[in-house]
Amino acid sequence: xxxxxxxxxxxxxxxxxxxxxxxxxxxxxxxxxxxxxxxxxxxxxxxxxxxxxxxxxxxxxxxxxxxxxxxxxxxxxxxxxxxxxxxxxxxxxxxxxxxxxxxxxxxxxxxxxxxxxxxxxxxxxxxxxxxxxxxxxxxxxxxxxxxxxxxxxxxxxxxxxxxxxxxxxxxxxxxxxxxxxxxxxxxxxxxxxxxxxxxxxxxxxxxxxxxxxxxxxxxxxxxxxxxxxxxxxxxxxxxxxxxxxxxxxxxxxxxxxxxxxxxxxxxxxxxxxxxxxxxxxxxxxxxxxxxxxxxxxxxxxxxxxxxxxxxxxxxxxxxxxxxxxxxxxxxxxxxxxxxxxxxxxxxxxxxxxxxxxxxxxx
Numbered sequence: 001x002x003x004x005x006x007x008x009x010x011x012x013x014x015x016x017x018x019x020x021x022x023x024x025x026x027x028x029x030x031x032x033x034x035x036x037x038x039x040x041x042x043x044x045x046x047x048x049x050x051x052x053x054x055x056x057x058x059x060x061x062x063x064x065x066x067x068x069x070x071x072x073x074x075x076x077x078x079x080x081x082x083x084x085x086x087x088x089x090x091x092x093x094x095x096x097x098x099x100x101x102x103x104x105x106x107x108x109x110x111x112x113x114x115x116x117x118x119x120x121x122x123x124x125x126x127x128x129x130x131x132x133x134x135x136x137x138x139x140x141x142x143x144x145x146x147x148x149x150x151x152x153x154x155x156x157x158x159x160x161x162x163x164x165x166x167x168x169x170x171x172x173x174x175x176x177x178x179x180x181x182x183x184x185x186x187x188x189x190x191x192x193x194x195x196x197x198x199x200x201x202x203x204x205x206x207x208x209x210x211x212x213x214x215x216x217x218x219x220x221x222x223x224x225x226x227x228x229x230x231x232x233x234x235x236x237x238x239x240x241x242x243x244x245x246x247x248x249x250x251x252x253x254x255x256x257x258x259x260x261x262x263x264x265x266x267x268x269x270x271x272x273x274x275x276x277x278x279x280x281x282x283x284x285x286x287x288x289x290x291x292x293x294x295x296x297x298x299x300x301x302x303x304x305x306x307x308x309x310x311x312x313x314x315x316x317x318x319x320x321x322x323x324x325x326x327x328x329x330x331x332x333x334x335x336x337x338x339x340x341x342x343x344x345x346x347x348x349x350x351x352x353x354x355x356x357x358x359x360x361x362x
Contacts (some may be wrong), residue, residue, distance in 0.1 A: 003267040010281050010293045011259075012038065012060040014288055021100035024069055025093045032080040035066035061259065067093070072319050076295060087311045094303045101289040102231075108282035109230045113223035118213040120155035131206020138176060139176065146173040146180070155209045162187070163202040170205075201242060212226035231286065238290050247314040253343055260344035297329025 016038055021272050023036050032051050039057035046055045051068075069081020076189070122144040144158060145151065147170055152158045162170070169186045187203040191245075218226060243249075257265075262284065269276040284354045293301040306325075310316045317325070 003270045004263065006277060007263045007266040008060050010277070010284065011262075014037075014104065014285050015060065015063045017100045017104045017285070018288065018292075019065050021096035021098070022065045022067075022093055024253055025096035026065065026082070026360050029085070030080060030091050031085060031089075031094065032068035032084055033062075033065060034068055036284035037066075038063040049171055068084070069347045072322075087307045091304055091307050094300050094307070098289040098300055099293045101292070102284045104225055105234070105282040105286035105289065106231050108278045110223050110227035110283065112229075112275050112278045113218045113226045113283065114220065115275050115278070116215040116217035117279070118272075119216045120209045120236040121212045121214055122152050122155055123210040123212045124207050125210030126208040128206040128208065131204065132186040132188055133206040136172075136205075137185070138172070138174070138185065138205070141176075141210065142181070143175040143179075144172055147171070153215075162205055165203045210235070210320055229283075235285065235290065236288050242290070242294075243301065256340055256343065257345050257347070258337065260341065261347065296332060297325045298333050302329060 019036065019038065023033055026033050028041035033158050034051065035053045035055065037055040037057065037059045038264075040062050041058040044056045044058055048054070056321075067082040069078065069083050071080050072083065075083040079085070082090060088172070113216070122142055122201070124138060124142045127138055127140060139150045147158065147161050148165075149171070150161060152161065164185060171182065171184050175182075185205055187205065189200050190193050191199055191202055191205055193199055265280060266277070269280040292299050293304070293306040302325075306317065316322075
């Protein structure tokens with residue numbers, strides 16, 4: 001129940017931030033906002049202030065901002081109307097939603113670096129049989145403190161140095177029963193697939209971590225810098241994954257998830273702690289930004305694409321064409337949502353559980 005509450009809070013914050021981006025930018029440009037709604041279904045709260053009606057609904061899966069003159073039928077070309085403004089102003093309003101999601105992701109990553117996050121130490125948990133570490137004399141519970149004179153504290157540092165090392169051997173310094181031990185270990189090379197399915201040649205010692213962790217914290221400035229690096233890496237990874245899925249390099253079925261999958265991941269993050277929940281929100285918020293900017297109808301990216309087309313043509317599309325594009329876009333989003341939902345049912349075993357329950361009553 002607690003995990004469900006956290007999941008709904010995360011979802012509500014991401015949606016609220018996204019819609020507030022549209023809302024705030026529209027207000028800043030002098031475009032009238034008629035309605036700001038969070039969620040859908042039965043209304044829980046509803047009040048009006050100035051020209052804007054604010055609504056909070058029962059189900060947090062969505063939200064929207066209604067702008068004056070945002071459809072051709074009602075627009076009279078007034079400056080306070082959305083369609084009465086030039087394409088650049090409209091583009092600013094549309095882009096502000098994803099932009100605030102991206103900013104939220106950055107803030108969450110910054111907080112993760114300030115609060116601290118668990119990182120694996122370089123203590124050896126297993127020496128794999130037949131690999132160089134065994135013949136070099138590395139033992140379980142050894143703590144590796146340097147490689148080729150480079151100090152290492154965390155397992156990811158150790159991995160990065162070993163993976164990229166192209167020499168035949170490395171000099172190691174480690175602690176064994178609080179005593180320093182120096183030794184030389186040969187490396188073996190293997191071809192593996194990374195998370196994007198690309199093959200790469202890496203060097204290996206043949207050791208696995210013990211699972212010992214320490215909490216790593218950074219000051220405000222370093223946390224800010226690392227948050228930028230983290231967000232950049234997350235962005236490039238997400239875009240690469242999207243590209244791979246579109247070209248068939250990655251399985252779409254295995255690499256997409258919807259609300260059910262997000263809930264399962266949230267449940268695991270809650271078990272780890274507050275920092276994991278913050279990191280999850282950063283990942284989801286950045287992903288929401290990137291997905292929304294894809295050039296598909298209905299999505300913000302689709303609207304931006306057609307605004308660019310309008311700017312180039314010097315005139316907007318005809319209402320009939322816009323209607324057809326909207327129908328296609330809506331159909332695409334609904335089809336995608338149904339596919340992802342059914343895929344999550346199968347992926348997380350819920351479909352089989354439902355089948356088993358039905359079979360019991362036959």
